[in-house]
Amino acid sequence: MNKKYFFGISLNVLILGLVSFLNDMSSEMIMPILPMFITALGGGSIAVGLIGGLRDSISNVLKVFCGYWSDKTGKRKTFISSGYTLSSVFKFMLVFSRTWEHVLLFASSERIGKGLRTAPRDAIISESMPKSKGKGFGIHRALDTLGAIVGSLIVFFLFWFLKFDFRTIILIASMIALTSLIPLYFVKEKKKKQQNITLRVSLKNLPRDLKFFLLISFVFYLANFSYMFFILRAQEYFTGRYSIGIPILLYALFNVFYAGLSEPFGALSDRIGREKIIALGYLLFSLTSLGFIFSNSLPMFMVLFAFYGITYAMIDGNQRAFVSDISSEKFRATALGTFHTTIGIASLPASMLAGILWQINPSITFAYGSLVSLIAVVLFIYKFY
Secondary structure: OOOEEEEOOOOHHHHHHHHHHHHHHHHHHHHHOOHHHHHOOOHHHHHHHHHHHHHHHHHHHHHHHHHHHHHHHHOOHHHHHHHHHHHHHHHHHHHOOHHHHHHHHHHHHHHHHHHHHHHHHHHHHHHHHOHHHHHHHHHHHHHHHHHHHHEEEEHHHHHOOOOOHHHHHHHHHHHHHOOOOOHHOOOOOOOOOOOOOOOHHHHHHHOOOHHHHHHHHHHHHHHHOOOOHHHHHHHOOOOOHHHHHHHHHHHHHHHHHHHHHHHOOOHHHHOHHHHHHHHHHHHHHHHHHHHHHHHOOHHHHHHHHHHHHHHHHOOHHHHHHHHHHHHHHHHHHHHHHHHHHHHHHHHHHHHHHHHHHHHHHHHHHHHHHHHHHHHHHHHHHHHHO
């Protein structure tokens, strides 16, 4: 394990943050244009929901198996490197999409790489800063999302000023993804012996509090449908090139708040408790979804996308830190993988239902998200307060 620290931050966390910065720069050049790329290839709201849901589900469902496998073999770095490599390959394949079904295949397969790497990577972060997990996850998430900001601004520049089409932008993004593999060489992992554990036993031994939190997170992620519906909602109110340019900038604004507040909320959770931050984050998502029902102007969309970013800053890293807190070191990667798999199982029906409700009326989609996330708030407060 790399024990070097810079300003109280583990070198491993900084290196993995740099990898995520470059990879997310690549991903976020694609993500704000992906729903529009799908619709340009003939896909409707159900296609958007299917692709968005599968992207989240595939990666998250794989995480429990990869987390367990990482615990069993005692290896972390192999899974991380393989995951980033696979993602880079399928980003490149997106360039050759000619129908929305091609996007479904390549965009979903790209998330297999995320499923491979996430739980082992989170385990290294947790093990690198054992006394400041919230800060460690917050810093990693901030660097990850900072890459998202840069990527969002790059895609806007390429589209608005250079007038590049979607395929050219995706090609450039896939080349950037390849550069994210270089810093991984310098990550150090703690040597661990292989463990004689089974997935069945590992899941059985998860703490009771963790199992209840998994139930709550499942409910919340039934409400937390794909980000693509938020972009499509904004796109409805603009015309011409503005219908693409403004949603890209709004997505960048989302990432500005996400990146800027991830580390402060992580550090705050170390001091006052993660339960308070997570509960407030769930509540803010409910209110934000409610706001999208009534939003019809650029200023309103700016406020709501900012709130959307604050929501993720509050819950994303802190949920992972909370899972680490209430799980044992022996099964930590398995616990993190189980958490990601739980929300992955919820993601597909959440986005599919959002797409179906969208066909009736987009406002119903956001009303559904607001109501169900509020239920998650009540359950969380009931159990952890």
